[in-house]
Amino acid sequence: MLRYITKRLIFSIPIVLGVTLIAFLILYLTPGDPVTNLLGSRATPEARAELSEKLGLDQPVLVQYGRWLGNVLHGDLGTSILTKQPVSEAIGSRLSYTLKLTLTAFLSSVLIGIPVGIFAAAKQNTAADHISMGIAMFFYSMPDFWFGLMLILVFSLTLQWLPVSGAYGPKYLILPALALGLPKIGSIARLMRAETLEVMREEYSLTARAKGISEWLIMFKHVLRNAAIPVMVMLFLALPWLISGAVVIETIFAWPGMGQLMYQAILRKDFPVIQALLLIIAILTVLFNLLGDVVAGLLDPRIRVK
Amino acid sequence: MKRLKILSLLLVLVIALTACAPEAAPAADTAPDTSEEAPVAAAEESASAEETAPTRTKLVIADMFTPEILDNQQSFMGYALSHGLIGQPLLRYDGDTGVFVPDFVESFSISEDGKTMTLKLPAGYKYSNGDVLDAQALVDTINRYVSISPYSYDYDGMESVTAIDETTVEIVNAIGFNVMNPTFMGSFGAAWNVAVAEAVGDEAFASNPVGSGLYSIKTEWAPGQDLELVRNDNYLTNNPLVENKGPAYMEEVLVRFIADGQTRANELEAGSVDIVYGLPASAISGMESNPDIQVFKVTFPGQISISMNTTKAPFDDMAVRKAVAMAVNRDQLEVALNGSVSAEHAYVNPSMIAYTSEAQEYAKELYPNDTEAAKALLAEAGWEDTDGDGIVEKDGEAFTVVFLVDSGSVPQTDAGPVIQAQLKEIGIDVQIEQHDRGYIREAMNAGDYEIGLYGYIWVDPDILTYRFSEGMSPSQFAPAELGEMLDVAREVPDPEDRVAAYLDVQKYLLDNVPMIPLMSENLYVGARSWVKGITILSPDQLVLNDVTIIEE
Numbered sequence: 001m002l003r004y005i006t007k008r009l010i011f012s013i014p015i016v017l018g019v020t021l022i023a024f025l026i027l028y029l030t031p032g033d034p035v036t037n038l039l040g041s042r043a044t045p046e047a048r049a050e051l052s053e054k055l056g057l058d059q060p061v062l063v064q065y066g067r068w069l070g071n072v073l074h075g076d077l078g079t080s081i082l083t084k085q086p087v088s089e090a091i092g093s094r095l096s097y098t099l100k101l102t103l104t105a106f107l108s109s110v111l112i113g114i115p116v117g118i119f120a121a122a123k124q125n126t127a128a129d130h131i132s133m134g135i136a137m138f139f140y141s142m143p144d145f146w147f148g149l150m151l152i153l154v155f156s157l158t159l160q161w162l163p164v165s166g167a168y169g170p171k172y173l174i175l176p177a178l179a180l181g182l183p184k185i186g187s188i189a190r191l192m193r194a195e196t197l198e199v200m201r202e203e204y205s206l207t208a209r210a211k212g213i214s215e216w217l218i219m220f221k222h223v224l225r226n227a228a229i230p231v232m233v234m235l236f237l238a239l240p241w242l243i244s245g246a247v248v249i250e251t252i253f254a255w256p257g258m259g260q261l262m263y264q265a266i267l268r269k270d271f272p273v274i275q276a277l278l279l280i281i282a283i284l285t286v287l288f289n290l291l292g293d294v295v296a297g298l299l300d301p302r303i304r305v306k
Numbered sequence: 307m308k309r310l311k312i313l314s315l316l317l318v319l320v321i322a323l324t325a326c327a328p329e330a331a332p333a334a335d336t337a338p339d340t341s342e343e344a345p346v347a348a349a350e351e352s353a354s355a356e357e358t359a360p361t362r363t364k365l366v367i368a369d370m371f372t373p374e375i376l377d378n379q380q381s382f383m384g385y386a387l388s389h390g391l392i393g394q395p396l397l398r399y400d401g402d403t404g405v406f407v408p409d410f411v412e413s414f415s416i417s418e419d420g421k422t423m424t425l426k427l428p429a430g431y432k433y434s435n436g437d438v439l440d441a442q443a444l445v446d447t448i449n450r451y452v453s454i455s456p457y458s459y460d461y462d463g464m465e466s467v468t469a470i471d472e473t474t475v476e477i478v479n480a481i482g483f484n485v486m487n488p489t490f491m492g493s494f495g496a497a498w499n500v501a502v503a504e505a506v507g508d509e510a511f512a513s514n515p516v517g518s519g520l521y522s523i524k525t526e527w528a529p530g531q532d533l534e535l536v537r538n539d540n541y542l543t544n545n546p547l548v549e550n551k552g553p554a555y556m557e558e559v560l561v562r563f564i565a566d567g568q569t570r571a572n573e574l575e576a577g578s579v580d581i582v583y584g585l586p587a588s589a590i591s592g593m594e595s596n597p598d599i600q601v602f603k604v605t606f607p608g609q610i611s612i613s614m615n616t617t618k619a620p621f622d623d624m625a626v627r628k629a630v631a632m633a634v635n636r637d638q639l640e641v642a643l644n645g646s647v648s649a650e651h652a653y654v655n656p657s658m659i660a661y662t663s664e665a666q667e668y669a670k671e672l673y674p675n676d677t678e679a680a681k682a683l684l685a686e687a688g689w690e691d692t693d694g695d696g697i698v699e700k701d702g703e704a705f706t707v708v709f710l711v712d713s714g715s716v717p718q719t720d721a722g723p724v725i726q727a728q729l730k731e732i733g734i735d736v737q738i739e740q741h742d743r744g745y746i747r748e749a750m751n752a753g754d755y756e757i758g759l760y761g762y763i764w765v766d767p768d769i770l771t772y773r774f775s776e777g778m779s780p781s782q783f784a785p786a787e788l789g790e791m792l793d794v795a796r797e798v799p800d801p802e803d804r805v806a807a808y809l810d811v812q813k814y815l816l817d818n819v820p821m822i823p824l825m826s827e828n829l830y831v832g833a834r835s836w837v838k839g840i841t842i843l844s845p846d847q848l849v850l851n852d853v854t855i856i857e858e
Contacts, residue, residue, distance in 0.1 A: 032744030038382045044459055045777055051456055082374040082382070083529035084512040093528050152572055164572045165564060166532075254564040256530045264372070267714060269744065 078272035105181035117192025140186025240284035370584025393496030401844030420799030698733035710758025783820035
């Protein structure tokens, strides 16, 4: 297993480098010069040229990429063009907010979605199944920003129980986490139900049932372990994107996380920030992808790599 | 099964640990405090006897603009609220009388030839941190602006800046002060403490600068966080447009940067913020009927215009440009954009220096909204609908043009389809293309486009010098005759003469119509009724000198 992991990690290096190079080229090939974007409408051609030189944007694109990569290998993610802040600091100051929001939403959607999916599968084709899946489908169909606005309307403006926006303490986390998590409950519950039903129809489940083992024991000992594999893989693959934040929800709830940072950076073409965020997302995607495969192997010996 | 349990436990543990990680931003530990407190001493001293004592000493403001940095000398953007509370402008512009008045300076005068400005500073004045702010300190700050600001060309023509004595600064500028004054009337030209900047370095100063404004930074600020300010007890002003010339009545201000307009409106309705700088126009009708909320409206200086490439067909033909000008219905635009814009007919809008309604009237007379007259102009230029498809043709070519719209500007993206429909009425087929502002400006400056929207915000009509000079004119319109008129207008020292000079410039432009003035963006400021003493100075400066909170 260790050899497999090492091999996968080595193969990941060119993937990450490729992603950063493609992202770099796309950024630079996108029409619109960041300098023109930054300076106001009165900027003279001389002022534009001066700023371009100052930011190193007058160099050929591959030279710029090489310089950026060299700095990254020395642990320097660069400095934001807009805020003059080291990019690592900018990311660091927002990461905890994003993790708090996305992981709360993630955890709540997992803790609710999985039991609901199992429950619906166990009660297949009953009223309980239809109602729980109906609710899950409703959550799944509604966009998170709509939930956000409705939650503000009900809990902040009408009932005045919770604050509208901000990040000043635990109660400020409730509404954005709910708005972000509710749609995910639907997707997790649906997947869990489908996988559980499939495993329940496997021969080993039928054999266990024929032996007279109780339904709940079959469920927990045989069905869940196998049904959980695709769900676990899906959850691991979703983790890297939790780091990049939730742009819409962060905007609606004025939550100072990574989504806001990325949105502003893209809008104003703050190349060092965009590059650093893409690099982090690429690394995390590769790592969690590997982790997902390893976990799947641990759960099911049949797919374990020899 | 054991492994599954362990893995699940590990996952839950990792998630729980991460979720419980300490908050990085200091501002986030402090919820907006709107609890009742004792009235402040300054307010008691300064408030007139008949006024009720303030019931709270902390003000919470929601700002639509999130600053990247707070040192306005290094900033690419000027933010009237966050920068304006920390930096103190040297001058202010009185929009009612059309003249500049002192703020930080005690008085100022300009020599008869208009080339020398003498600034008299208050004696013994200090920055918010207690450092001396004398004539030499102001000279240092002006020199720093020239060396560090991306907009150092604001001080083009400046030949010298000298501290004559401790309280007198003399500036000599070969082109006069019309170009410099707009910088002086905002936080770009404010006095920023150069000694501190040199001691801590420009990078650190960028986020936590020291000025002489009404407030100073209370808790170290980092980009993306809310801004906690505390009253500057060294503050004095000579601004005749405010009553309270001393330190602010409100001891503290929390500026919350909220990008979403509806969220700002919700916060105001919930009463969790006292003032909103930038209410969405869509929320105004509901707010105006709410007795607990007061709404102020100002128009940003500058405008959004239709820019046409005058060097390429079909817009190299003046008759075609005039037809477009007559096809545009600005009243429809105002309604369609929900009151977020005001119609503009001429190049200098009412919030700009040297405004005159005469130019607006001239424009309305020249280009009334008249579809039939516009069609006749197109026919005169050889464009007629020969195949009855509703689109005019010339030499077998249909009048189809690509219309550029800035994807980052809501008024522009909203206005695009309205203009598209209006031009369709006279037989012009408009294909809207949304691009980022940088791309559009490059394309327009290079003359590589047909028609599109172009927006800018600036208070002085000298902006027209940039809009109609070689290499910078989006319409590629920069005749020498106009250049001479603009050179004269930028240097005219007398305000009334300047209005006349820019009236001539506007008439010249309207006669040739390379750009069609369309609309100016409106700014709505909302406040709870318990906030008293709000002042908005020209053009968009929310001033808190007289602000108190009196809750019933």
